[in-house]
Amino acid sequence: MAVAQSSDTGKGSGFKGVMNRLTWLDRLLVLGVGLLVAGSFTLVKAGGAGQRVVVERDGKVVFNGVLTEARRVTVNGPLGPTVIAIKDGSVCVLSSPCPAKVCIRTGQINRQGELLACVPNHLVIRVEGTPDVENDYDLISR
Amino acid sequence: MNRPILVIVLMVLLIAGAWWRLSGQEEGQVRRSQIIMGTLVEITAFGPDTGKLDEVVSRAFSEMSRIEDLMSPHIETSDVTLLSKAVDQQKVSEETAEVIRLGLEIAQRSEGAFDLSMGRLIDIWDILNENPQVPEEARIRQAMDGLGPGGLSLEGRMVSKSNVDLQVDLGSIAKGYAVDRAWQLLKDGGVQNASVNAGGDLRLLGDRKGRPWRIGLVHPRKAGEVLAVLPSADEAVVTSGDYERYFEVDGQRYHHLIDPRTGYPANLCQAVTVVAPTADLADGLATAVFILGPEKGLKLMEEWDGVEGLIVDPDGKVLQTSGLNGRLEWP
Structure with missing residues (x-):
């Protein structure tokens, strides 16, 4: 050649x-x-970019699913079932047996590292995985 | 150099460089969460040795649990429970004394808008109950008996109550103090870049690997949205608001930030964010400023050394201290 x-x-x-x-x-x-x-x-x-929703109860993972797939998940805590909704790339708590419903009022989370907790029902929901675009912020002061 | 070797060397360097950059994104980071003091605490720490980071983060969590044991009103043996039951002077731990000392200073400088002895008021409102109700006026008046300047006094580690019925509640400041203790243990453990986040009460150690931490300040009326972003490093950021812990009766919102001077939830702000050198100060001031309202609250923050802050008034208008000018990014 x-x-x-x-x-x-x-x-x-x-x-x-x-x-x-x-x-x-x-x-x-x-x-x-x-x-x-x-x-x-x-x-x-x-x-x-396949961001995931991870739900933990008392530190143990009880659910792990993709953020892009719409679904409802029921997770049992010490107070009873908490219903979590994944839709349009966000996750939120739909219903909870806790008294103050702070977890419902927190609204949706959809950014890597964001947390949503139902403290009375011992549940922690977090978004993990590399985001499509970099987050506007690292932490939330609420 | 021989051409094929040169090409191979170049290729290897290129691949190695690209993959080093890619894999380096998550290297040396530990992020763990735990429920402490009735809230979700998350610690994120960066460093070259994740084993060591993990160990230091564990110590930080243990320290926060130790502070909870000292200051929780729900633990029978805590300083706070013993103090609430006390009929005479009560000796407390150095840590509890430190928190009470700061709380009394905030109480004094906020002219009673902040009060560490309003446990009875908090109990009768019971905002976190499944069926919260507005207490009867007479019960509110009774629960306010003895509140105000001089209700609680501290000498060394000895605490006195002016009225034996006073119930101590350090909830508006103890969480910030626990965050500070965790921060200190991370620092003592050699960590240079970390964040401690207790339900949104933040203290930052260093920056976030070469750039400032970007703190989203939650929007008080639009769930899931941020009002502004604050680039921050080596300081504490705490927000108090009326948007998460509340109930409504006849369209009126009753939230957890009770004014010790009226016995009712304060209604002069939607949210207050305080930026301060330490989280206990930011925590206490966020409550005090929320109750004082925009005018007096802004003045208090401006006058307090090292403190800056932002207030959202009842109409959603944002006011901020002069030191935050140019620091905030708006969406």
Whole structure:
């Protein structure tokens, strides 16, 4: 196979020197590998974009599901069943046997790291996984 | 250099660099949560050694539980329970004394808008009950008996009540103190970047790996939305509001932030966020400012060294101290 050789003098130093030593095929190879790496980076990122809803009771995971799949989940705590709704990429508490319903009033969460808790019923709901876009904030003061 | 070797070296460097950057995102982070003091506490810590981080975070949680044992009104042997039952002077732990000392200062500087001895008022309102009701006026008056300046006094570690019926409640400040203790243990354990979040009461250690922490201040009337974002590092941020713990009767909202001077929930603010050097101060001031209202509350924050804050008034109008100008990002 005929390989077009650039003006390979074998002389020069630094970046220019390195570039001078490369053939067009070398450069194509480097470009190809670069594109592959960039592609794999994006693919892995996209894979991580499957954010998940994790529900824990007393520190133990009792539910783990994707945030993109609409569903209702009933989780039992010491006070009774808490109904959690996952819809449109957000999760919230629909009904709870706790007295003050703070968990319902907290509303929806949908950002990586966000938490929703029903303290009386010992339940912690969190969103995990790499988000599609970076969060506007890291923590919530409420 | 031989060409094929040069190309291979370049390729390896490129791949290694890209994957180092990718995998480095989650490296050296420990995030754990636990229910303490009736709220969800989450600690996030960054560092090169996750084993060590985990150990330090465990110690921080244990410390918060220890503070709960000292200051919870629901634990029979706590300083607070013993103090509420006391008919004479009562000796308390150094930690409880420290909290009471700060609480008395906030009480004095807020002219009684903050009170550590209003346990009876909190009990009769019982906002977290399944069927909360507005107490009868006579019961409210009775529960207010003895409240105000001088109701509680502290000398060293000895606490005195002016009225034996006074019930102590440190709920408006103890959570912040526990956050501070956890923060201190993280710092003593060599952690340089961390956050302690007790149900939205935050204290930050350092920044978030080279950039400020971004704190979303919850919108008091739009659930799930933030009012503003505050870039922050090495300080405490605490918010008090009327939007989570409340009940309604005839369209009137009754929430958990009771004014010790009237016996009823304060109605001059929707939310108050305080930014302060420590979480106990931010916690206590968030309650005091909420009860004082925008005018006096803003003045108190401006006058308190190292304190800044933001107030949402009953109409949703936002007021802030001068030090927050230019710091907040609005959606």
